[in-house]
Amino acid sequence: ETGVTQTPRHLVMGMTNKKSLKCEQHLGHNAMYWYKQSAKKPLELMFVYSLEERVENNSVPSRFSPECPNSSHLFLHLHTLQPEDSALYLCASSQAPNQPQHFGDGTRLSIL
Amino acid sequence: QKEVEQNSGPLSVPEGAIASLNCTYSDRGSQSFFWYRQYSGKSPELIMSIYSNGDKEDGRFTAQLNKASQYVSLLIRDSQPSDSATYLCAVKASGGSYIPTFGRGTSLIVHP
Numbered sequence: 001e002t003g004v005t006q007t008p009r010h011l012v013m014g015m016t017n018k019k020s021l022k023c024e025q026h027l028g029h030n031a032m033y034w035y036k037q038s039a040k041k042p043l044e045l046m047f048v049y050s051l052e053e054r055v056e057n058n059s060v061p062s063r064f065s066p067e068c069p070n071s072s073h074l075f076l077h078l079h080t081l082q083p084e085d086s087a088l089y090l091c092a093s094s095q096a097p098n099q100p101q102h103f104g105d106g107t108r109l110s111i112l
Numbered sequence: 113q114k115e116v117e118q119n120s121g122p123l124s125v126p127e128g129a130i131a132s133l134n135c136t137y138s139d140r141g142s143q144s145f146f147w148y149r150q151y152s153g154k155s156p157e158l159i160m161s162i163y164s165n166g167d168k169e170d171g172r173f174t175a176q177l178n179k180a181s182q183y184v185s186l187l188i189r190d191s192q193p194s195d196s197a198t199y200l201c202a203v204k205a206s207g208g209s210y211i212p213t214f215g216r217g218t219s220l221i222v223h224p
Contacts, residue, residue, distance in 0.1 A: 002157075031210040042216040043156075043200070050210050090155055097208045098144040098163070103155040 003027040006091050006104035013081065014112050021076040021107050023091030032074040033101065034066060035090040043090070049074060078109075086111045114139045116203050118215035125222055131188040133218050135201030138182070144204040145177055145184045150217065151197045159199075160186065191222040 004025045013019050025032060034046040048056035049068040063085075065077040074091055088108055092101040115138040125131045133147075144163055148156035160175040162168045162184065168175045174187040184203075188195055198217040 002155075033210075043214045045211065048210055056211055088153075088155075094210060097210050098204060098206075100144075100146045100158050100161050100202075101212065102158065103148075106155045108153075 004104035025093040029093035116215040122219040143206040148200040
């Protein structure tokens with residue numbers, strides 16, 4: 001149990017569907033992150049929120065839309081995704097800039 | 113461009129041996145250094161954090177930091193087959209940034 005919970009664990013969707021990934025952290029951390037990890041590729045930072053304010057948007061296509069309603073919850077809204085978007089999507093949180101990140105178990109996303 | 117370099121491996125060591133994983137970074141202003149372990153299909157798990165020059169030991173793991181030479185290493189003593197995983201090095205700069213730079217990871221195989 002890492003203190004960061006992601007749902008769902010697995011998601012299969014068509015290219016025209018709309019779905020959302022959810023992340024909740026129970027650690028009292030101030031920052032939350034979305035990462036994408038494709039097979040055989042390194043972690044790709046997508047979005048960073050610090051105290052509910054987006055501080056990083058790493059040139060992510062607009063078909064990915066993040067939402068951070070409070071410091072404990074983070075969503076990633078998905079619409080009209082492409083097959084190359086199939087990947088493991090990881091949420092993480094950290095307490096302070098010099099502190100490590102704690103990762104959730106991830107959502108394995110498959111686009112048909 | 114901040115870079116974190118790791119040899120992708122695989123690094124293969126026999127059970128009981130010492131595994132040595134290395135990481136170099138380009139940003140001299142880096143202040144926080146982390147090692148994560150990631151099993152195939154799973155999320156990264158924090159193993160060690162190190163902030164000052166020298167060695168830091170935790171059980172079978174020792175992190176070594178040399179800021180002058182801009183490298184950080186992870187030693188695993190008495191390696192076990194269960195240590196077989198990809199090890200990710202992450203570096204954070206000073207100045208209040210929440211955003212770490214991850215290396216591509218080194219694959220470690222511990223064979224019986």
